[in-house]
Amino acid sequence: MSNAPSTRLSPADARHLLGRTGFMPSPAETASWVGLSRETAVDRLLGDALRSQAGKAPPSFVGEPIRPPLRAQADVEARKEVLRQLRADTVALAAWWLQQMRETPTPLAERMTLFWHNHFATSVQKVRQAQGMYLQHELLRRHALGSFRELLHGMARDPAMLVYLDGAANRAQAPNENFAREVMELFTLGEGQYTEQDIREAARAFSGWAVDRETWTARFRPRQHDGGEKTLLGRRGRFDAVDALDVMLDQPAAPRFIVGKLWREFVSPAPDAGAVDGIAQRLRSSGWRIDVALRELLLGAAFWAPANRAVLIKSPVELAVGTLRQFEIQLDSAVPLVGITARQGQMLFSPPNVKGWPGYTDWITSTTLLDRKRFTERLFRAVEQPRMEMMQGAAATLGVRFDAEQWLKPLGAWPDREPDAAARDKLVEAVLATAPVHPVPAGTVGLSYLRALGLDPAFQLK
Amino acid sequence: MDRRQLLSLGGLAFPALGWAQTAASAAGRVLVLVELKGGNDGLNTVVPYAHPAYAQLRPSLALKADELLRLDGALGLHPSLAPLVPLWEKRELAVLLGLGYPQPNLSHFRSIEIWDTASRATEYLDEGWVARAMSAGLRDAARFTAEGVAIGSASLGALSGANAVSLNNPEAFVNQARLVRPAQAQGNAALAHVLRVESGVLQAAEGLRGQGAVSMATEFPAHAFGQAVRATCQIVAGQKGKGGVPVFHLTHGSFDTHRAQLGTHANLLKQLAEGLAALKAGLVEAGAWERTLVVTYSEFGRRARQNQSGGTDHGTAAPHFVLGGAVRGGTVIGTMPDLDRLDGSQNLVHTADFRQLYATIARRWWGVNPEPVVRGQFDLLPFLDV
Numbered sequence: 001m002s003n004a005p006s007t008r009l010s011p012a013d014a015r016h017l018l019g020r021t022g023f024m025p026s027p028a029e030t031a032s033w034v035g036l037s038r039e040t041a042v043d044r045l046l047g048d049a050l051r052s053q054a055g056k057a058p059p060s061f062v063g064e065p066i067r068p069p070l071r072a073q074a075d076v077e078a079r080k081e082v083l084r085q086l087r088a089d090t091v092a093l094a095a096w097w098l099q100q101m102r103e104t105p106t107p108l109a110e111r112m113t114l115f116w117h118n119h120f121a122t123s124v125q126k127v128r129q130a131q132g133m134y135l136q137h138e139l140l141r142r143h144a145l146g147s148f149r150e151l152l153h154g155m156a157r158d159p160a161m162l163v164y165l166d167g168a169a170n171r172a173q174a175p176n177e178n179f180a181r182e183v184m185e186l187f188t189l190g191e192g193q194y195t196e197q198d199i200r201e202a203a204r205a206f207s208g209w210a211v212d213r214e215t216w217t218a219r220f221r222p223r224q225h226d227g228g229e230k231t232l233l234g235r236r237g238r239f240d241a242v243d244a245l246d247v248m249l250d251q252p253a254a255p256r257f258i259v260g261k262l263w264r265e266f267v268s269p270a271p272d273a274g275a276v277d278g279i280a281q282r283l284r285s286s287g288w289r290i291d292v293a294l295r296e297l298l299l300g301a302a303f304w305a306p307a308n309r310a311v312l313i314k315s316p317v318e319l320a321v322g323t324l325r326q327f328e329i330q331l332d333s334a335v336p337l338v339g340i341t342a343r344q345g346q347m348l349f350s351p352p353n354v355k356g357w358p359g360y361t362d363w364i365t366s367t368t369l370l371d372r373k374r375f376t377e378r379l380f381r382a383v384e385q386p387r388m389e390m391m392q393g394a395a396a397t398l399g400v401r402f403d404a405e406q407w408l409k410p411l412g413a414w415p416d417r418e419p420d421a422a423a424r425d426k427l428v429e430a431v432l433a434t435a436p437v438h439p440v441p442a443g444t445v446g447l448s449y450l451r452a453l454g455l456d457p458a459f460q461l462k
Numbered sequence: 463m464d465r466r467q468l469l470s471l472g473g474l475a476f477p478a479l480g481w482a483q484t485a486a487s488a489a490g491r492v493l494v495l496v497e498l499k500g501g502n503d504g505l506n507t508v509v510p511y512a513h514p515a516y517a518q519l520r521p522s523l524a525l526k527a528d529e530l531l532r533l534d535g536a537l538g539l540h541p542s543l544a545p546l547v548p549l550w551e552k553r554e555l556a557v558l559l560g561l562g563y564p565q566p567n568l569s570h571f572r573s574i575e576i577w578d579t580a581s582r583a584t585e586y587l588d589e590g591w592v593a594r595a596m597s598a599g600l601r602d603a604a605r606f607t608a609e610g611v612a613i614g615s616a617s618l619g620a621l622s623g624a625n626a627v628s629l630n631n632p633e634a635f636v637n638q639a640r641l642v643r644p645a646q647a648q649g650n651a652a653l654a655h656v657l658r659v660e661s662g663v664l665q666a667a668e669g670l671r672g673q674g675a676v677s678m679a680t681e682f683p684a685h686a687f688g689q690a691v692r693a694t695c696q697i698v699a700g701q702k703g704k705g706g707v708p709v710f711h712l713t714h715g716s717f718d719t720h721r722a723q724l725g726t727h728a729n730l731l732k733q734l735a736e737g738l739a740a741l742k743a744g745l746v747e748a749g750a751w752e753r754t755l756v757v758t759y760s761e762f763g764r765r766a767r768q769n770q771s772g773g774t775d776h777g778t779a780a781p782h783f784v785l786g787g788a789v790r791g792g793t794v795i796g797t798m799p800d801l802d803r804l805d806g807s808q809n810l811v812h813t814a815d816f817r818q819l820y821a822t823i824a825r826r827w828w829g830v831n832p833e834p835v836v837r838g839q840f841d842l843l844p845f846l847d848v
């Protein structure tokens with residue numbers, strides 16, 4: 001099947017695959033995938049992502065001794081300083097990651113890390129330790145396409161998670177249900193797959209973990225663990241945290257839940273139950289290999305179906321990073337992107353709650369849509385009139401550089417000319433996942449043409 | 463117990479004469495929904511201080527009776543709510559006790575969905591209850607600038623499905639609306655959603671144009687909730703002679719206090735009360751207080767017994783506030799859930815259904831048939847003088 005001509009990637013297929021599994025590809029990036037078989041392309045994507053490493057050095061603060069916690073500060077001024085530092089560190093960390101996404105040769109690795117950040121949503125607003133957020137990020141990155149089981153077990157004793165969901169406050173003598181509830185509702189099984197009694201029993205199994213704030217390490221304290229027998233999801237035993245997670249993973253609902261979420265991330269908002277079941281079985285029989293599930297998903301008929309193209313909505317991070325990658329726009333610093341994506345509803349390391357960013361149509365409200373359009377407009381205005389904007393300081397805030405001629409030329413277009421019919425088709429295909437809603441007015445020249453496409457409602461889709 | 467009724471018997475209550483004559487039509491009325499995100503701890507908001515179980519359930523979280531702002535011999539408000547006391551004394555604030563629903567769901571996300579859609583615990587609905595009120599006749603009452611405005615939050619909640627917009631700052635919203643062009647709805651669900659939002663932006667921006675001219679003397683708190691209140695007041699003030707906005711959605715919190723609740727909760731309630739007091743001042747200045755109803759809600763209350771992290775886990779029923787110039791205030795309406803009779807999760811058992819609140823708003827505030835709004839028949843609650 002893989003060598004049948006129909007499965008060789010057309011330019012539209014290549015753009016679809018790269019747009020969905022990474023950020024938006026540039027025409028040059030797309031071109032290098034055209035003609036590959038689907039299997040070759042997907043295997044190359046997965047192989048590259050599995051081998052990838054963060055190319056950019058993280059901000060230096062992550063290697064410094066763990067910062068003392070807020071509550072160790074003597075007075076109000078010291079506390080203010082710690083909070084100021086925390087904000088600065090968080091912005092530096094988010095900018096580092098965004099820059100990494102902008103420049104990486106393996107966008108899928110970044111997308112999967114982002115996917116897990118959203119799945120195991122943890123906010124620095126409660127954790128209050130940017131170094132801890134980086135350590136959690138490393139854990140997500142390490143397992144992003146590896147074993148979900150290892151990732152889950154790692155998360156359950158990740159200090160940032162223990163703080164965020166109050167696992168560090170859960171002792172045999174002082175049960176706290178927060179983590180126990182969310183791990184079943186949001187991380188493994190989905191709502192309705194467990195009872196309130198299961199939550200109480202799981203909380204007992206998870207008791208005894210604490211975070212040493214001086215070293216930012218998780219510690220198990222046996223005397224604070226409830227070693228008694230528990231009944232969890234129909235099983236009985238003296239479960240500890242590891243057992244409890246494995247009991248959850250043994251539920252048939254667990255692989256289905258994870259695959260359903262992958263489906264909504266990469267394929268469409270409406271998972272096909274039959275196809276999900278098949279992939280879920282492979283996920284489980286492979287020992288919870290995420291790359292195996294992803295391969296099945298990306299080679300499935302649904303991923304390539306015309307009806308499932310352009311049915312998803314770009315997240316703010318995908319919009320910002322994707323626009324820069326798509327137009328091969330260079331930027332001096334990704335710091336402005338931190339504020340831009342935050343205003344559009346996605347501040348990295350600070351998801352709104354444990355359920356993460358709801359995504360899909362929730363990305364688009366009147367507030368965020370106007371912010372998204374404002375970003376596109378400013379970006380194109382900045383590259384259209386670099387000198388003038390420079391003087392006004394608008395481009396200076398983004399520090400963007402765009403070689404318009406070189407980008408347009410392969411598509412048969414020029415910065416100062418109205419594109420002809422053939423070039424128009426190529427421009428639309430390069431910029432939008434589907435036909436534009438508004439026809440671009442006659443007489444629109446090169447760069448203004450791109451701006452018009454960037455402001456078209458279809459630009460929000462992927 | 464309806465304290466107002468008791469007072470009436472004593473001849474102490476004065477009917478709100480004159481209100482009926484000056485009342486705006488249903489279409490001119492404003493509803494402000496204030497969502498206490500994360501699950502507000504009702505027992506430490508409206509405190510049953512006289513009940514012996516209260517202090518037993520909350521060894522370190524129980525508020526002392528002498529710190530409370532006493533409403534009557536059984537209940538008192540959290541001391542941080544002091545800015546609300548003048549409203550209580552003016553009888554513009556009522557407390558609804560024990561709001562919840564059968565088979566309570568303790569997931570934040572599912573439970574707020576139940577409140578937003580006014581569904582049963584077992585049914586999944588797409589549209590918010592406000593959208594259903596629009597379809598039930600409210601939409602025909604006026605050509606609204608927008609059927610709802612959510613301020614400072616991404617989600618539309620109860621406004622979902624109505625022709626509603628979200629914004630942070632009305633002036634910036636109008637300014638940025640130039641980036642949108644009119645288009646017919648088309649395409650797949652994602653594209654149709656984008657186009658629907660764009661169409662809402664265009665309509666709302668038309669009605670909100672000129673809002674920049676509205677300057678208010680009222681001082682608003684600097685915190686996020688205070689600033690959302692400011693935007694609300696500005697929009698209401700600027701809507702004279704225009705279509706108006708019948709519903710606002712504001713959020714405050716997070717009230718998800720699993721640990722070290724005492725300080726966090728006190729601070730959140732203080733901001734809430736400051737914001738609500740400023741809301742009244744701003745709407746009085748805008749000449750709209752008499753036609754405004756403010757309602758708080760939350761996905762659930764919190765566990766009756768504190769946990770041992772100095773916090774509370776997810777709970778069920780909780781009291782809520784209704785305030786406004788047309789509220790029959792200074793009263794406690796309904797029954798406090800029995801602290802001695804908790805449910806299987808050691809949670810309070812609700813004594814009033816939240817859909818009674820919505821049904822009352824539908825019938826009495828908007829004059830529409832509440833049945834399609836709350837999908838059933840629910841007894842009304844006596845908190846409105848309209």
